[in-house]
Amino acid sequence: DLKDVKSAGRDMEGHQSCILEYTSQFRSLLSPIRKVPEEILQHIFDDCCDVNYFVVSNTPSEAEFLRGKPAMILSNVCTRWRENAIAMPSIWARISFEWNCYTTIDDHDASKYEHLLSNFLSRSLRRPLTIDLTLNE
Secondary structure, three states: OHHHHHHHHHHHHHHHHHHHHHHHHHHHHOOHHHHOOHHHHHHHHHHHOOOEEEEEOOOOOHHHHHOOOHHHHHOOOOHHHHHHHHOOHHHHOEEEEEEEOOOOOOHHHHHHHHHHHHHHHHHOOOOOOEEEEEEEO
16 A cells, blocks of 8 residues: 555664664764873974963853854863873963953853853863963954
């Protein structure tokens, strides 16, 4: 009957998309970056994170909020990268803060900056901080 054929077709499409998803996941397991030793990965992270920029602006988008903060970006790639990034206080201890004196931000955005900066400070542990503060007029 036609209904049974259509139903079987939909089931096969569902199975096909599931198989494609599994194939994609298995391919990622074979990715060469997964074979890089932790020490090398951490050296790469350290080179990538020479500074994390905080540019205060009116209502930044999420992309603008993360832009210029390589430590945050690296720590959000996958579990392995997150564990390595969080275990490296040096990449969290380099901060550049730029603020236009005439920029006003609402309480919500201020709390986002405060929360993010607090994360950086706590993850830097007892590492000496390198902070560049720029106030623009």
